[in-house]
Amino acid sequence: MGVPQGSPLSSLLYRTYVADVVAPWLHYRLSVRAMISSYADDVTITVAADLRDMACAAVIELFVDCLIVVAARGLGVSVPKTQWIGISGVTWNPIEIMGIQPAPLANIRILWYFINRYLNWSDHV
Secondary structure (H helix, E strand, C coil), X not given: CCCCCCCXXXXXXXXXXXXXXXXXXXXXXXXXXXXXXEECCEEEEEEEECCHHHHHHHHHHHHHHHHHHHHHCCXXXXXXXXXXXXXXXXXXXXXXXXXXXXXXXXXXXXXXXXXXCCCCEEECC
């Protein structure tokens, strides 16, 4: 049993059960900087790293960490709905998250903006 998409109750339930899991935080380690932020029930994992492999590994690690905490609360995340974008002028290989390989997108919508892999943006509205 669930709550319909867009229901006013979904945001309240999200804030009650999951918000602290993905509360905004920053993580730094050698050559990798990461941030998790959320708005309503959308979560963004942002990673900057010196090498593509390091960035991909950090994204997967953070995603799996969030999945573990959410699952411990009896909740779930739709891995097939996962989207990602590699910001640079080079080609990105697909990453694998729990056996699923979401392909990198040419642009992605974050809140009210479309951002492409070259960091050009436009309004979504």
